[in-house]
Amino acid sequence: MTAPKTVDTIVEHAYIVTFDDAGTVLADGSIAIADGAITAVGEAADIAAAYTAAEVIDGRHRLAMPGLIDAHTHIAQTMMKGLFPELQRKGKQEWPVWRRYLIPFEANLSGEDMELSMQLAAANMLAHGTTTFYDAGGPHPHHTARAALATGMRGMIGRSTLDDSTEIPESMRMTTDEAIEENIRLVEDYPAGGLITGSMALRQIMNCSPELITTIHAEALARGAKVHSHLLEGTDEIDYAVARYGKRPIDFLVDLGVFDETLHAAHAVYATPWDVQKFREHGPSVAHCRNNYNFGTPRALEYWRAGVPIGLGTDGAATSQGMLDMFRIASGVTMGQQYTYGPVVHELDAIAPDEALQMATRGGAAALGMAGRIGQLTAEARADIVLLDLDSVDASVSVTPFSYLVDGATGHDVDTVLVDGRTVVSGGEVLTVDVDRVVSAARTRQIELVNDFNVF
Template structure:
């Protein structure tokens, strides 16, 4: 991890913090320092040994814990403005089920390009403020506007387009602007990926919303494009019982088994939720190196998520919020804490395990797991020399963190998003002392208050 150090000019030096690297050796450097040049970590070690560096800027990390940036491996940018909206509707009348068909897709259909850009500004700023430095967009409207917002905020991310080419399996009420022909779906996905392929920090993926709304032909062609472009496909898989029933009725197999029969399973497929998996489907995930995302705030209402088993078997699985329309919060620390309790409830009663997965392991799922799932473990996920400088400084001086015997314990068990004080992404300080350095948050809030009534009015007319 450490390199022999001589006199060296660098861009940034963070010193005095406890450095939780999450590397293979579990290295924690007490009173440590991190040297950053351009977008990379070039040295780490004891703060006492960093005197030969000449930094352009220095951050005093005393009373802080440095950890890798968290990764949100499944997020809906286009649903950011639904935070609390469905709950408000439910207080006046029963919600129509399923929610994804009756509310989530209609809401996304209401959004104009500038609405999605604003949604991205709000969402990605929120992410930075709670310690998320990278996200994977689930697929929504106007993904180029998401990319523009991510670029402006300074976050790392993968944007994608909501892709559906059939609606007969869910009824006639799908908004027309959320559907496309087979040819349009392939062309729009491929061209999106190519438009963003030269951007180092913000890129695009392909997308298939889910098997119910995507034809077999489209699934095959998008899978072929993923291999040709060497890029991932973001999809929802085994998220609900309706999906299992659909696959059995139409194809005589469970969803993952049917996709295997079509020959489209590969490491290119990133599968959100992945809750209702049979033992054979978990085997297929492992065999074909599918990646997955556990959304702790929603998955336990669906079934028995196989997070512990998948993590133990080396399946690339990260944590996700699913967006504020589902979880309310974008705080991956909280998702990890909820997932720990959920996995205890799901596993302990069956196997009599006191602690099926620890908080420390779940912090690794939120960082290393997310990086593996997104295919960027060579760049982020741990703090190591040569990797991207994506990391957080978390305030550990408060009374609810005291006493501190072990910085890793505090980071995994006690820290939440609002303890994140400073965030570095790609070597750039995007938040310092809780103040965004890249965007004007007051202006974003003012624009939100201006635009939200019109968006809400359009949505309410659709779902009344």
Template sequence: MREPADLLITDCSLMTPEFDILDNQYVAIRDTLIIAIGKAEEIKDKYEPKEVLEGRGKLLMPGLVDAHTHTCQQFLRGRTLGEYPMIWSRILVPFESSLSEEDTYLGAQVSCLEMLKSGTTSFAESGGVHMHKVAEATIESGLRGAITCSTMDTGPFIPESMLASSPGEAASRIEELYRAYNGAGEGRLRIWFALRQVMTSTPALITLMADKAREYNAGLHVHLAEHRDEVSYCLQNYQKRPAEVFDQFGALGPNMLAAHNVVLSDGEIALMKERGVKVVHCPRSNFGSHGFPKTPTLMQQGLSIGMGSDGAAGSSLSLFDEMRVFRSGLHAFWGLPIFDPVVIPAHELIRMATSGGAQALQIEDQIGTIEIGKKADLILIDINQPHISPTHRMIPTIVESVNGSDVRDSIINGEVVMKDRQVLTMDEEKILYESGRALPRVAVRAGI
């Protein structure tokens, strides 16, 4: 008698945790988990699946993890390219402050739709306004997410509506979101604590957010060492660099997801390694505005590194695009001057976008690699296309040639959420129509 399975993926190529490619693989899934991996003779006659997903001509790999994004900025697409710094204080934060609940919900829907269609299955949202609407859109989409509220209590350039009246008020807002949504969506949604960045946080806020994250056993999402103004601010006000300031007030630790990390000193890198901080790079955002991070040094020091899109304001949400740009940029900046063609190996870029992101979200024991016992968060790429096949080596080809539009099927928590490019959890036509109608009024209200 055959064992029951919810889903059977048949005859696919498969990326192993060691970045080898195995052909003619079958994968059985039950109760959200991968329960078997093997050849046809090992799997096909052993399981009776409710659903079969054809894998011939496709590569099965872990779903991508966008470890730093801004769903509330989806309606800023095409607006920030060519703008002078500081874009975040002049445009991004004021724009967020103008959003209504309906705007936030629609933007989050479009963001979730874009992530699903480009291979992302999990994301970390660093916080905006009306985050209960982002939570609702995430639950509906089927995505896995760690979300929080934008948390600031100081800054002369921050709109009053975005500033917490006190650290306690900021904490209460996140605690309310936590009580309402943490663990929702069959456990896919988790609520974190946050600090927008050191320049907009008083010492009292930093200390409280760090304490609350530990109290709730939650992550702490921050922007860190993104630009030189941040370093200058910390040196003038604390006589320390940004990572050192966070450490002074008890925030630097293994539950911290630190996004950007462009202008870290070697001393800060060593401190972050000691504290177990999870680093996340946002290549296109960083290259376009702030510079080149010391990624080779971070890798040599053994820090966990994830990858993020930083939202749609300046680019798409495709992590395949991020990998490709990151490889070219780091090779040009760090590799070419010393004749090192593998300063950033292809498999390390894929690791950042998968298991590195899983580590940043603190769920590496659940997702990020294809292994028996892990959650079935998976994507199938159509590799039977002239820009992908034939190839001598699939791993470099993924980095250099695969696009988000090559993702044919997506599975999250064991459920097929996209099949043959059709998203099954969301009404794509309706969302695009309603968001297109909303954009002009959003722009007028925001003054952009």
């Protein structure tokens, strides 16, 4: 008999939902981890015979699953949490919100504000089992990236890029050359392979010039980077593209030669069936957000089942009604897609129970260009692992822990989180962020930032 191999950490005796190709579930499983990656996943007895480790995490009464992936965040809007529900309640919200509130808010943020926003968002995401985020881009991305690295999260960060609008505050305006330069610098300073990766970003076609769009695409292609952009998010965007370019947004991008796998399209709501086919043919990824149901009937299942890389996103704390909990996003998407596709044809099971969680794990991984590396608990994947408490009242009478995971779990059931093999949440406590200090500082600063609008 060969001696057990020594690894760094073993998570033992957990109920493991692997999200692997075969959908493997282990009622009494263990995970061996070394150098930040999963060495092996298997029956607890087999792992115990083959591996030994200095650090052992007790997985009994715990469900282990891959860390969740938030495929569209706005770290810069973290301190806008609660603004929109309050404006709606008072009947004071003005349109369009991106021009009236979102961009002016971001324009007022300092580098220190971005650090605070990142720390607060990371604490919130990690506590709820999100281990990876893909940010749409905000100001001061180097501050954001430094703060993100200290939290131990995995993420992709961009610089919000606008060069073609006079309706935005001075501090957010940039020339085409400045926008290109800042994007390149970020991608070069944070290359692929680390926990935090630089991404290129375009805000949306309504405030980016064709020259910026084509140059950013070429620079991203040359560097193996992605380009995060809002797309098909509003009827005003369709009208704009038709008025200015004589065609709908997807056709405009296809004709520019930039509609390919480098592009990550947030929302993609106002898609025709043939737009979905163009995604499938050309390869861009999609982030589907729960707030998409506020304004459209998104075709998330069509993208997913056509093989388009599609993940789920919160859209940040401002426009997700404050939620950075991907379990609740997945639950909302399940109901939204059932409502979108089901009732008109009396289809009671339009979306499978676990399909939204598949999108929030494997789908997000594919969308971020990290398929096989994150979003699943399999050998050689990075060790991004979430353990949920199965002793809760919700979980206790579930027929299987898996049905609980799909229908009952929320981020509040998360007990332990590992990112790249490192424990960053234990016993529900975030270990890498000084949560009390960050919450207190954010409360004070939020009042100053929101008061600048004078909206209430």
